[in-house]
Amino acid sequence: MTTLLEARYRTVLRLLPAYYRREREEEMVETYLWGVDRDTQDQSRPTVGEVASIAALAVRSRLGAAGAPRRYAVLGSGVRLFALSAVLLLAASAVVEPVLRLTWTFTRGSAERRLFLSDFTGHGIVTDTVAVAQWILPLGWTVAYFALLHDRRRLARTGALVAALPSLWPLIGSLAGATILTEPAFVAMLALLVWLPALALCAAHHRDAPPARLPAGTPGLVFMAACVLTGASLVLLPAATDLVWAPANCFVVGALGWLVWNVRRPDRGAPGGGLALAALGLLLLAVRVAALYPWLGVPVPAGYWNSSLGQTSALALLTVALAVAGRRELAAR
Template sequence: MTTLLEARYRTVLRLLPAYYRREREEEMVETYLADLDRDTQDQSRPTLGEVASIAALAVRSRLGAAGAPRRYVLLGSGARLFALAAVLFLAASAVVAPVLRLTWSFTRGGAERRLFLADFTDHGLLDTTVAVAQWILPLGWSVAYVALLYDRRRLARTGALVAAVPTLWPLVRSLTGATVITEPAFVLTLALLAWLPALALCAAHHRDAPPARLPFGTPGLVLMATCVVTGASLVLLPAAADLVWGPANCFLVAALGRLLWSARRAASAAPGGALALAALGLLLLAARVAAVYPWLWVPGAGPYTGGALAQTAALALLTVLLAVAGRRELAAR
């Protein structure tokens, strides 16, 4: 006769995919119930730690764990590539943008230098601390990128989560009533642009996943090339530059490269890579639209909106092409 505790364990185990339950459910239930007296099982429940452990196992088993069916292997590969590409683009932006601002502020005379320093000296302790954190914490993207490619997964997770924290500050201030968000859609999409890759990195690069690797090049050279693309896009058209501009331009270059590579060597392309980039492109497209929409009818914003709309069109086109290429890759495999 099934006890209430056994039924509760089986309910929690339904978080696991069907293939995993078929192989391991009975063994897991026996393990959970082994040291418990049958007379007390109707008054017991799975502990919070056990539920959390099963939930984490459910994520791992759906993201390419050993012995997983093909669709889960592809899902895991796509999630890892999505996280790696996003972390790379965000790392380059987190390095280049502060360097360019420092260079501008300290080479344009005392007025620009004082204006820069005012962000850290003319406010209270809390705002000064937040300003410093917003400069330092995003460098965690670079830590996450390097650590991930050298298979230091715990450090990579920590770096990504720390780097994503500053995107929550505007939301926290609005909830406490300290400020009013004038562009809530843009703030929200920026938070998603940081937190979705960070969470994907934590979930997909689990202990059973294969080591992260780049399709080509070494980690240092790829990061340097991405920084060059980011810096060039910010310097050549500064009027259109915002927080999405650099990562989106890096995506455009990567998407073109991926499409050309898959057209010539489809068999050697990483499984799920095109769809992973398409998902990242969709996320960047949402952030780009949210950024440019409030400025469409603002007088004098033509240089900004012109560049942003051109980038929006390119993002939409390449995202669609990547989605089509990704479907063809999956069908071919």
């Protein structure tokens, strides 16, 4: 006769994919019930730790764990490439934008330096600490990128989560009354842009996943190329330099390169690469649209509109092309 505790364990185990339950469910139920007095099983429940462990196992088994069916292996590969690509874009921005800002500040005289330093002093301990953290913590993206490609997964997860923290301050500050949230949709999309890659990295680069690998090039060379593209976007094409301008330009160049590479060597890429890049493109497109929306009906320079709309069109076309290429890639495999 099935006890209430056994039924509860089986309910929780339904979090696991069907292929995993077929192989391991009975063994796992026996292990959980081992040593539990049968007379007390109707008054017992799975512990919080056991439920959390099963939930983590459900994520791993769906994202390319050993022995997973092909669709789960492809899903895991795609999520890992999505996380790695997004972390690369964010890491380049986290390094280049502060360097350019510091270069501009300290080459424009003492008045500009005082104006820069005033952002970090005289506003109260909390506000000043947050301002410093918003400069320093995003460097965690660079730590996460290199740690991931050197198979230091725990360090990569820590770096990504730490780097994503500053995106929460506008939301927390508005709730606490410390700041006014003037563009909630844009702020929310920016938070999504950093937290989705961070959570994808934590979920997909689990202990059973294969080591992270770039499709081409070495980690340092690829990072340098991303930094050059980011700097060029901000210096040579400054018409629409908002927070998504440089990462989106890097994505456009990288996605075009992937499409060319995929045409020439269709069997060399990671499974699910096209769909992963399409998902990243869709995320960047959503942030770009959120950045443009507050300016509708407001007089702005024509250069801003032309640049932003051009980038929006490029993102939309590339996202569609990547999705089509990704579906063809999966069908061919």
